[in-house]
Structure formats: structure tokens, C-alpha cells
Amino acid sequence: MKRKNSDKNPFHIPKGYFNSFEDKLKDRIFKEESPIPKNDGFSVPDSYFEQLQTQLMAMVEEDKSSPKVIPLYPFKKFLVIAASIAALLVLAVGINWNNDDTLSFTDLANSEIEAYFNDTEIDLSSDEIAEVLPIDGYEINDFVKPEMTEENLLDYLNENVENFEELNLEDNE
């Protein structure tokens, strides 16, 4: 009986092996020649990973068993719900009785807004900030503080002005 070609070779390779082989080889050669150390020097306490496994399994078991609490007097639950609804109704009527004001953004104190921005990491992108900031009333120097030392200025002039000496900087000091 004639066998199919693919059956002749009993060996197999992982999918995409030859595609990644070149990259792997390049990486290895690069590492051999690079001045960057091959090891970064970090270590862990003895048997850390064994203990971690046990610790994690214990945490998961605890996580599984902790949230279920069965009430001793289930009817109390209905009492609490009824009382909450009654309290909410009384509050809602009480608040709306003589009060038409609703809270708005302007009621917030500026200090509260500033504190919120200081304490919370909002992760706004520069585009988002740009959308909110008005264009007028800002100078570039409000954001960027150029720190130009005399030395830098002289270096710049020295490199970019053809006849540096002709500037007669000494005389004008």
C-alpha cells in the first residue's frame, strides 16, 4: 500500500517554528555581543514560590466562604425594607416641601474642585485638556519655564554665529 507523503516523516514541529527561528537566532547572537548583562541580579527568598501557592489557595478558599451570612430572623429583613421605604418617602416629601433649589456645579466650592483634581488621578490626555482650556488669556510661559543660563546662550551663539568674536560681548558687559 502506498502511503501519503506527509506520513513518511513521523516527526512534527510546533506551528510557526521556522517563522520564529530567525528572530530567536538573531536575539541570541545579539545577546552574546551586547554589553547589557544577561542576568538582572534579582533574587527571591528560599521556597518563596512553594509558599505562595499555599497562601494563594488559602486566600481563594477564604474568598469563597466569606460572603454568605444567613439571617436568624428572616422577617426582620422585610421590616428593614419597609422602614427604609417609609423613611425615604418622608425624606423626599420633607426635602421637596419648601425647597425648589437643586444643587448644581456652581454650588461646589473652588477649593473642593481643586482638591478633587489634586487628590484624584484623572489621566486626562493633552487633547482632553486642550478642549477644556480657553485659548485666550494664556501665554506659553504659563506652562513652560525656559531656563536659559548665560553659559547656554554663549554656547549657542558660539556654535551658530559665524564670527563670534565680532559680537564684542566682552565690551558690553
Added chain:
Amino acid sequence: MIAEETLIKELKAKETQSTAFETLVSNYKERLYWHIRRIVLNHDDADDVLQNTFIKVYRNIDGFKGESKLFSWMFRIATNEALSFLKQKSLKLGVTDGEYQERMVQNLQSDVYFEGDEIQLKLQKAIATLPEKQKLIFNMKYFEELKYAEISEILDTSVGGLKASYHLAVKKIESFLKED
């Protein structure tokens, strides 16, 4: 190692959850630990972040849709956990992320779980100068030996972009190491 699909099914089923989770921890604890450790640098912090990562994976496994590999999903959680850990720490201390990172590198000198020599310490200083993404890419490629395709799935960046960032990072580190 059991196939990923089977492991995911077992993780989602109540009866097999515990055993499957044990397998998951056993398979990935070391790789995830080293990934986190290279971001936070200190062993105790890495331990905290790693435990939080596994607990998050356990609690959210039902929400895992299988759009990426389980491995990439876990690495993504670990990366986010480690980065937000660093941000919280620097916010608490009132310093920038960069300043905090510098302090962490300085602390390595007295860290009992850092056995690096002068060059390895200098390497950490060099890595600390890189932008966050380049730092991640360099560690994932050079030390963790992940493939570009894997890093691409974890960091949601194109392979081309990753290659460019990696080469840039290597160049910067090499020139930093050559400086006196």
C-alpha cells in the same frame, strides 16, 4: 500542561474551580512574578502585586471572553496592577513616578534580594531612564524572552511599533552603560 481551553472551562465551573486555579497558579506564578518584579523592583511589593493579580484573575474569570489568550490576559492584569501600584505609591509620597522609580533603584543597593553587581545596578539605573512603555517592552523582550506577537497582544501595540521601541531602548541602555 493541560490545554488552555480545558483549563478555562474548569476555572469557570464551580466543582473544578479550585483544582484548576491551583494548576493556573502553578503554571504562571514564576513568569508573572518576574514580570511584576521588574516593574516594581522590590520583592515585597512584587509579592503583594502578584497576589492581587491572581485574586483578580480568580474573581473575574467568568468575564474572560477568550478574545485573547489566557496568558496575555493575565499578563495584562499583572502589568496594570504593577503600574497602578507604582502610581499610588508615588501619589502617597507626593513625588512623580520618575522620582519614585529613582528612589527604588537607589534602594536596590541595600536590598537583600538584589544580588546584582555594579553593572547590574547600572543596568537598572539605565532602565529607569526609559519611558514607561519602552521599559516594559525591553524587560519583556530581553529578560522574559517573550515573542513580539505575545507582547503585542499584552500591550495592544503593533509588532512594528514594538520592534522600533525595543531597538531604541537597547540603544539607550547600551550608551548609558558605556558612559563612565
